[in-house]
Amino acid sequence: MIVFPTPVQTTLLFYMNYRYLKDKVAGHLMFVLSALSLLLVVSMGVGLYLKSAPILADHSLWSLISASEWKPMKNEFGFFPFIMGTAWVTVLAVAFALPISLLMAVFLTEYSRPWLRRYVFPLLDILAGLPSVIYGVWGTLLIVPWISEFVAPSLSRSSSGYTVLAGGIVLGVMAIPLLVSLFIELFSNVSQDFREAALALGATRWQTVKHIVLRKSLPGLIAAVVLAVSRTLGETIAVLMVCGNLAVAPGGLLDACYPIPALIANNYGEMLSLPLYESALMFAAFILFFVVLVFNLFSRIVLRKVTQY
Amino acid sequence: MSIATTFSWSLRHAFARPTWTLTEPFAVERKFPRPSDVRLAVDNLNLYINDAHILKNVSVSIPQNKITCIIGPSGCGKSTLLRTLNRLVDTNEGIKISGNVNFGTQDIISAKGSDITEIRRNIGLVPQRPCPLPMSIYDNVAYGCRIHGIRKKAKLDVIVRHYLEAVGLWEEVKSRLNAPANGLSIGQQQRLCLARSLAVEPSYLLADESTSALDPISSKKIEELFVKLKENYSIVMVTHTLRQALRIADYVIFMYLGEVIEQGPANEVFNNPQHSLTKNYLSGAFS
Numbered sequence: 142m143i144v145f146p147t148p149v150q151t152t153l154l155f156y157m158n159y160r161y162l163k164d165k166v167a168g169h170l171m172f173v174l175s176a177l178s179l180l181l182v183v184s185m186g187v188g189l190y191l192k193s194a195p196i197l198a199d200h201s202l203w204s205l206i207s208a209s210e211w212k213p214m215k216n217e218f219g220f221f222p223f224i225m226g227t228a229w230v231t232v233l234a235v236a237f238a239l240p241i242s243l244l245m246a247v248f249l250t251e252y253s254r255p256w257l258r259r260y261v262f263p264l265l266d267i268l269a270g271l272p273s274v275i276y277g278v279w280g281t282l283l284i285v286p287w288i289s290e291f292v293a294p295s296l297s298r299s300s301s302g303y304t305v306l307a308g309g310i311v312l313g314v315m316a317i318p319l320l321v322s323l324f325i326e327l328f329s330n331v332s333q334d335f336r337e338a339a340l341a342l343g344a345t346r347w348q349t350v351k352h353i354v355l356r357k358s359l360p361g362l363i364a365a366v367v368l369a370v371s372r373t374l375g376e377t378i379a380v381l382m383v384c385g386n387l388a389v390a391p392g393g394l395l396d397a398c399y400p401i402p403a404l405i406a407n408n409y410g411e412m413l414s415l416p417l418y419e420s421a422l423m424f425a426a427f428i429l430f431f432v433v434l435v436f437n438l439f440s441r442i443v444l445r446k447v448t449q450y
Numbered sequence: 451m452s453i454a455t456t457f458s459w460s461l462r463h464a465f466a467r468p469t470w471t472l473t474e475p476f477a478v479e480r481k482f483p484r485p486s487d488v489r490l491a492v493d494n495l496n497l498y499i500n501d502a503h504i505l506k507n508v509s510v511s512i513p514q515n516k517i518t519c520i521i522g523p524s525g526c527g528k529s530t531l532l533r534t535l536n537r538l539v540d541t542n543e544g545i546k547i548s549g550n551v552n553f554g555t556q557d558i559i560s561a562k563g564s565d566i567t568e569i570r571r572n573i574g575l576v577p578q579r580p581c582p583l584p585m586s587i588y589d590n591v592a593y594g595c596r597i598h599g600i601r602k603k604a605k606l607d608v609i610v611r612h613y614l615e616a617v618g619l620w621e622e623v624k625s626r627l628n629a630p631a632n633g634l635s636i637g638q639q640q641r642l643c644l645a646r647s648l649a650v651e652p653s654y655l656l657a658d659e660s661t662s663a664l665d666p667i668s669s670k671k672i673e674e675l676f677v678k679l680k681e682n683y684s685i686v687m688v689t690h691t692l693r694q695a696l697r698i699a700d701y702v703i704f705m706y707l708g709e710v711i712e713q714g715p716a717n718e719v720f721n722n723p724q725h726s727l728t729k730n731y732l733s734g735a736f737s
Contacts (some may be wrong), residue, residue: 160733255543334581337538338643342594352593357584383520 191422226398233309246324276380303385486497487554495549519699574652580639637668
């Protein structure tokens, strides 16, 4: 005898299967989206490489990154000044921002009273959310004149103020809110038990911070710095406004420089009648892409080393 | 002797690593100055956290070289009392304290700066959940001595070995002293924490339910250690297990809702409780 399911049973059956169907679809959809974002990175790398292939065919890689002459009209493309400009500004910005934000975060999590935190946290969020053009304007209005009128004369040098130093300071200030909020997150994730264990042995607060809190959050600290460096490397508008944009490798803090992002932003769409020029700019972007990629991979390796505790 | 020889000798002397052997007198258990008076007494202590009255007129004195168990239902202020004794309550927000806690002649409540760290060195803590510091096994034991200024490797070697032997851990870990401490089993970690606390020569050990996170065998080991250690240390212990208190306590403090209801030698409190609350608690009416 054949038993037909009642209408109620059919509906139930349908809904039960529907439930599993939804689960399956959701799982696959999420997988596809994740895979797409991964694919995006790869396709960007490949795209940039293909676009920069013409200039790589014309010049050797080594001559491109080591030559200092930048004369697109004469077919001379030397990226050394831009690479150095980016390196100077980034290193200076991180060297400036790291100690300040580390100490700020330590103060806010370990030393300060809670009411102070209530006022400072929203302020940091505002700072982190400000558009970078505002930082650029602030730099040109305040930092650049300060350097040309105060810092340079006191070192008996003359400078327009549009310098590596200005870029480093502006970028450093931009990185501080990001770093501080990341650090605070890290420090408050360190279990209170560890602090009490050290305090109970008679450690001072500073000793506890130094030996326990910083040690315990070291992997996170490294990841945070990597994030900040990646952001700083790619920051465009602010550096474009304060660095002076002179295609000469800087020899000191009071020289002008021309970081790679500023180069691309300033020139793209301008003289694209020269086919090699566009390719050169794409090559600049490729360098940036490559550096960020390598830097992130490298930090992964370091992270694996330090997470043993 | 030629000039070259003299020169090389002085060079070698300048760059030679100091070979510090234990020739100078050094007692592992007398590294730090020991206060002459180590009596610990709480007098009329009131403690508020954000206007909640946590400890009410608490007056106890902790006997020397005994195991004192603080018992009572959850939330009665046992841990807070313990944490007041070495000023760890400072880490809580919104604390208000009145009354006296005296360590010898020193007032713990009003202590400031280096006095606090010195008090905490003298009154050690064994935490509830073993909490090895993020360093190697060796460094965990050496850490307390390092922060109090003992940095010579030869001395630290002796100290580390001595205290690891004292908690019966030396044989188990001697081959991997430089391995991260969180690789140990949980019972070993707790004994390591004990060794770490002992290494700074406290007069008192505060144990806040130190065996509650351990398996029965490990917690038995810790108990045995406490019994052994009371020769040289006074131990104050918060415990939720009455059986444990029955086994090892010499002196018992029973607390209820922030008040000390009854205190006295263990056999008196356990066999002949004076207060009806104590009777009920001991008979398991509430916990």
